Amino acid sequence: MSSTFLIALGSNRRHYLYGLPKGVVRAAMEELSALGTVTARSPIISSAPMGAARRRFANAAALVESEYDPEAMLAGLKWLESEFGRRGSRRWGDRVLDLDIVLWSGGVWRSRELVIPHPGLRERDFVLTPASAIVPDWRDPISGQNVRQLKARLTRKATLPR
Numbered sequence: 001m002s003s004t005f006l007i008a009l010g011s012n013r014r015h016y017l018y019g020l021p022k023g024v025v026r027a028a029m030e031e032l033s034a035l036g037t038v039t040a041r042s043p044i045i046s047s048a049p050m051g052a053a054r055r056r057f058a059n060a061a062a063l064v065e066s067e068y069d070p071e072a073m074l075a076g077l078k079w080l081e082s083e084f085g086r087r088g089s090r091r092w093g094d095r096v097l098d099l100d101i102v103l104w105s106g107g108v109w110r111s112r113e114l115v116i117p118h119p120g121l122r123e124r125d126f127v128l129t130p131a132s133a134i135v136p137d138w139r140d141p142i143s144g145q146n147v148r149q150l151k152a153r154l155t156r157k158a159t160l161p162r
Contacts, residue, residue, distance in 0.1 A: 004039075004105040005064045005073055006135060007032065008118070008127045010098040012055040015084060021058035022046075028084065028097055029062050035076040036066025042130035061102070061130035070109045070116055073101060102127055107141040117142060122150055 009028050011021035018027040022044050029041050040063040047057045066073060077099040084097040102118045109116040117140055121127060128151040131138075136148040143150070 002065055002067055003069070003073075005036075005066060005070075005101050006103040006131060006138065007062045007064055007077070008098075008100045008102045008130070009060045009062065010057045010126070011096060012049060012057040013096045015096055018084075021055075024084065024097055025058045025060050028080065028099065029060060031080055031083070032062055032064050034080070035068065035073060036064045039063045039065055040134040042133040045126065045129055047126035057126065059126040059130055061127065061134060063134055070101060070104055070106070070114055071111065074114050077101070100127075102131065103135075103138055103140070123154065125151070125154055128154060 009025050011024040011028070013024075014020055015024045015027075018024045025044050029038065032038050042061040044058050044060045047059050049055060049057060064073075068076060081097050081099055100118055101114065101116055102121055104116045107116075118127070121140065122143065128147060131147045132151045137146045139146050140150060145153070
């Protein structure tokens, strides 16, 4: 049975073959086809680093239709990261390639290795902006809000008190 996965892509380190982070993300979007059929690709955006990372990130999202279940897709994404030269790194540190399953057509998945929807989905503009370009109406099964609504809620300007 086929599933659809929303994959978040990020890079903030140069790659010897693909060059700057934007080139890494572009190449990774193509290589996702090893895991299924890539049916949509977002534009690549630039975003500020989080946590220990020091360099700006290139971020994007892709929609992948696959016969894999979530655990197999995660294993495939980890394999792809290692093919791009990612080695064990500290959390939120600089990295050649980061691939995360953000949403899955099956709804919610919880295991020791994987939680879908991604726990940071609702707080990360660098995920929601690219995702809203390709799947604005896909609903978060936890909040019931679609990607466009999650992005609007996160990025709306706070009103000043009177």
